[in-house]
Amino acid sequence: MQELVPPTVPVPLSVLTDDAELGLRQVAGPDGRETSVYSVHTSEMADPLPYLLGGELLLSAGVHCEPGPDQGAHWERYAQRSVEAGAAALGFGIAPVHDEVPAELKDACDRHGLPLVEVPRDTPFTAVARSVWQAITQRRHQALRRLSESQQTLAAAAAGPHPVPAVLGQLAQRLDAWAVLLSPDGGELASAGTAPPDDARAELASLTGLLRPGPSSAAGTAGELHLSVYGLGGVGRRKPLALGLCAPHRDGIDGAIATVAVVLLTLLTERRAAAAGEQRSAALVRLMLGASAEEAAPLLGGGAQRWAVVHGRRRRGHGTGARGDGPTGTWHEEDPFSTTALAAGLGTTLIDVDGGELRALVPVGDGGADGEGSLSVDPQQGWTLGVSRPVPADGLDRGEREARRALRRALAERRPLVREAADGEGELADVASLVSPDEGRALAKARLAPLDGRPDLVETLRMWLSLNGSWDRTAVALEIHRNTVRQRIARVGALLGQDLAGPDVRMELWFALKWR
Structure with a gap:
């Protein structure tokens, strides 16, 4: 690791050559402005070599070489030794020995x-x-201020949700760079900034193979483009x-x-995952010994009263680790530490990644005026997510x-994230809210009775209408053939004795499904 503050x-060199008061000008060598x-x-x-550390502007008036027939060999050796010593440039002073640069x-x-450079x-x-x-001094002050x-x-960002x-x-933003969190084998877990060309991304991923434990x-x-990778693993970790x-x-x-x-x-x-491990273990013990979800939930959410359920599907071509074939394409089994990074992005440690599938519980703080609480689930790179409304511990099945x-x-809509719509509390009442829950359920039961025992038809109808x-x-959305959808909807229409092409029929069925 580099020191936090570079020594110099x-x-x-252009700072000097552009200074009119100094009057310096470059008279030989490659363009040294930068x-x-x-x-x-x-x-x-x-011989300047024993006296230089490297990076110096070496100033000399040429006193060590008086004019004469041997000065050609002298200046050849002097320039060679200056380069060997690491001198950045040579400044030659006119007078008292030489009237011009030899x-x-x-x-x-x-x-x-x-x-x-001529002085x-x-x-x-x-x-x-x-x-x-x-x-x-001025640049060092600017650098320290920037740091x-x-x-x-960065600290404020790390303390956020x-x-x-x-x-x-x-x-x-600070480095004008593309920043990416990489898995041990170079897979991209999360990133920010403008992505570079594919060859630069591939080369960056390959550099992870050079990292050592610790x-x-x-x-x-x-x-x-300049590429850098930094291992995040602690001492003793095999794959950071x-x-x-x-x-x-x-x-x-x-x-x-x-x-x-x-x-x-x-x-x-x-450490975020490690700090939550003890509470998760305690909650698991309570559940296995017969406690209800309501009793175990307070151990997990830091006082949260409600939870949002998140389901996710890895998008094609994303992921890390061992390969496998999922229903939507190729997925890679997630490394456990990559899962921790994903959990941090979602704002929860309660996450389960199984191949290309994701499930998570996001604790929701006490609600504000809208009663919904502070819930913020953002899209995650490489994943398609669905998020429920906040529910109490006894409503997790819902x-x-x-x-x-x-x-x-x-x-179905090819969107990175869809949230379940709010139920209308604290907002203007919708049509469904004008019917009492009991009456709505009774109407839905009677209206959809012909579909009892056919959950495939009910779910197809719900998705088709939505x-x-x-x-x-x-x-x-249902991962079935379009002809199967047509057959199921036709079967629904036959069982209900309705023509589903009519907007009034569709509207009535939609409310029935909602009340159900």
Whole structure:
């Protein structure tokens, strides 16, 4: 891992060459405007290598080489040794020994790829050094401010209701990058920002194979994009999750910000589940010893009085782990730590992933004015979700039916998430609410009596009506052939003795199904 604060923030050489007061100009070597300068070192030693750390602008007036026939060989060795020492650029001062930059030095810098800058006679070396340090100080202050602001926004995101996607979103924004949570084998679990080309995503996924158990990282490139992966696993874990970043640039502060996100994501994907384990175990023991759902539920929801049931289906081509064939395409069995990350995205630790199917319970806080409580379930990458209305612990079976029904609608309409509609409490009364529940149930029982014992017909009728009589969308939702839908609806019409093409008949049947 990188240090949270890099020791020195470099400045480009253009900061000096663009300063009119200094009057510097590049006279040889490759274009050095974007060359990073970390410090300034003045030396008149003939061999600079023992005195440089790397990244310096080396200033010299050429005192170590007086004009003469041997100066060509001297400047050749001087440029070569400066490059070997890691000098960023060479600044040559006019006077007191030389009236101009020696042509042999220019040729040597061209050959060795070392930017050479002429320092005018009236510009002291101390002025160059002062300008560099002022620029470094200013940039370091800006970098520290950026790091501090990023830490605050990432921490706030981690404390929100859906911390994993929120942290990824803030990280992508702060780094101008694509941020992705990766499974141990490189599968994409959640992401934020503009996705890069497929080849960059594939290369980023392959970097996860270089991660070691415990804190580790790997980097690479894809064209002009910089790729980085950071392991989220603790010491001793065999297959850690990883944070992947794909950005057009990368510097020390970017790495420091990424390190903050790594710490937060590690906590979110590991410790949240561990902290809830004891309460889940206690609730399970109570249920197995005969307690009711109402008695066990308070242990799970942190005081929640109601729950939303979530059902999900993995979309084609998404997932991680061992392959299998699901009803809607290829799915991959979920890694347990990937499941933890998904649970964090949903805002609950009560989640069950079985191949391509997902079930979850989301605790709902005490309701506000609308009585519904604070419920916020967002779409999850790679999943199609159906969400029930908030129900009490003794109404989870109803929530289960609602979530399944919402999921079928989501699949039929190709939407990432469908929520079961509210029942009208606190809102303007709808037509169904004008009939008392008892009368409505009695009417529904009599109206639908010919369908008793045929749940397949009832469910087909319900879905067909909800999808405005669409044969194709009903077939997709129920995972049956469209001809089967037609046959079932025809059978329903025959048993009820009604022509289901009439809007009044459809409306009456819809209310009957709702009251039922």
